[in-house]
Amino acid sequence: AQRVTQPEKLLSVFKGAPVELKCNYSYSGSPELFWYVQYSRQRLQLLLRHISRESIKGFTADLNKGETSFHLKKPFAQEEDSAMYYCALHSGGYQKVTFGTGTKLQVIP
Amino acid sequence: EAGVTQSPTHLIKTRGQQATLRCSPISGHTSVYWYQQALGLGLQFLLWYDEGEERNRGNFPPRFSGRQFPNYSSELNVNALELEDSALYLCASSSQGNIQYFGAGTRLSVL
Numbered sequence: 001a002q003r004v005t006q007p008e009k010l011l012s013v014f015k016g017a018p019v020e021l022k023c024n025y026s027y028s029g030s031p032e033l034f035w036y037v038q039y040s041r042q043r044l045q046l047l048l049r050h051i052s053r054e055s056i057k058g059f060t061a062d063l064n065k066g067e068t069s070f071h072l073k074k075p076f077a078q079e080e081d082s083a084m085y086y087c088a089l090h091s092g093g094y095q096k097v098t099f100g101t102g103t104k105l106q107v108i109p
Numbered sequence: 110e111a112g113v114t115q116s117p118t119h120l121i122k123t124r125g126q127q128a129t130l131r132c133s134p135i136s137g138h139t140s141v142y143w144y145q146q147a148l149g150l151g152l153q154f155l156l157w158y159d160e161g162e163e164r165n166r167g168n169f170p171p172r173f174s175g176r177q178f179p180n181y182s183s184e185l186n187v188n189a190l191e192l193e194d195s196a197l198y199l200c201a202s203s204s205q206g207n208i209q210y211f212g213a214g215t216r217l218s219v220l
Contacts, residue, residue, distance in 0.1 A: 032207060043112070044152075044199065044211040086152065090207050094157065094164035097142065097209070101151035 002027040004089050006100035013077050014108045021072040021103050023061075023087030033070040034088040035061055036099075044086070047072075057081070077107045111135070113212035115200050121218045122190050130185040130215045134202030140164075141183040142209060143175060147196040155198075158183055190219045 003026040013019055025031060035047040048056045050063040050070060061072045070087060087100040114133045122128050134141050143155040154167035158177035166173075172188040181202075187194055197216050201209035 034208075036209075043213055044201075046208050046210075049208065094159070096154045096157065096165045096167060097207075098154065099144070099152040101149075 002031070002089055002091055002095075002098050004087050004098050004100040006085075006087055006103045008103045009101070010104045010106065012106045012108060015079055016076050019072075019074045019077045019081065019105065019107075021085050021087075021105065023070045023072065023100060025068050025070065025087075025089050027068075027089060027091055029091060032090045032092065033061075033063055034090070035059070035070075035072050036086045036088060038084040038086070040083070047085070077105075079107050079109055081105060082107045113200055113202050113210050115198075115212035115215050117215060118213070119216045119218070121220065123220050124190055124192060126190050126219075128187045128190060128194075128217055130187075130198050130200075130217070131182065132185070132200030132202075132212060133182045134200075135204075135210055138202035138204045138210070139181055140203045141177055141181065142201040142203070143183070143185050144199040144201070145169075145196045146199055146214070147193075152199065156185065187217070192219050195219045 005024045033050045037047040038044045059074045084102050084104050086102045090097045116131045140159040142157050144152040156175050157165040161177050175185040177183045197214045199214045200212045203209045
């Protein structure tokens with residue numbers, strides 16, 4: 001069974017500090033991984049996906065198949081990064097999409 | 110372009126009643142997903158419809174059901190409501206590429 005684990009419910013960092021939101025997954029094949037973000041009073045929205053290999057709002061995430069991880073990183077946190085972040089896995093075709101339980105990022109001014 | 114719309118915004122029911130939640134996808138999207146977001150549990154996958162067919166369902170009892178209409182809008186029905194069904198129900202739509210676009214949700218309260 002596929003599983004996504006986000007070990008931290010809450011991550012507090014100071015403005016300007018580096019951020020790393022952890023995501024580990026279990027799946028035997030080649031999954032597609034995503035990070036979604038929900039800012040206060042806004043809808044859940046896509047932040048980035050691993051196949052795009054792009055940086056969005058300064059965030060990057062690298063798929064590490066050896067460690068089965070897809071951690072989200074940003075070198076310098078901004079106050080506007082405060083939000084709820086969800087890691088998601090899709091195993092292809094019509095297989096279900098699995099979301100982690102989310103990590104609330106709090107950037108302290 | 111309109112995003113994913115869900116109705117109603119809030120729904121209050123009592124135990125044993127039935128609830129119907131509605132979702133209109135982004136124009137051109139053929140897939141609709143339903144999720145339950147209960148407090149502390151993250152997003153739990155409920156159902157996936159594409160081209161009018163149920164493609165997958167999560168680990169929920171059969172009293173959670175739905176359908177997708179020819180215009181790709183979708184309905185989620187929850188029968189015999191229980192207190193623990195109280196949650197935010199999110200709908201998402203997608204076309205190709207598996208990127209999901211979410212609605213604002215329907216908050217269901219079961220009293």
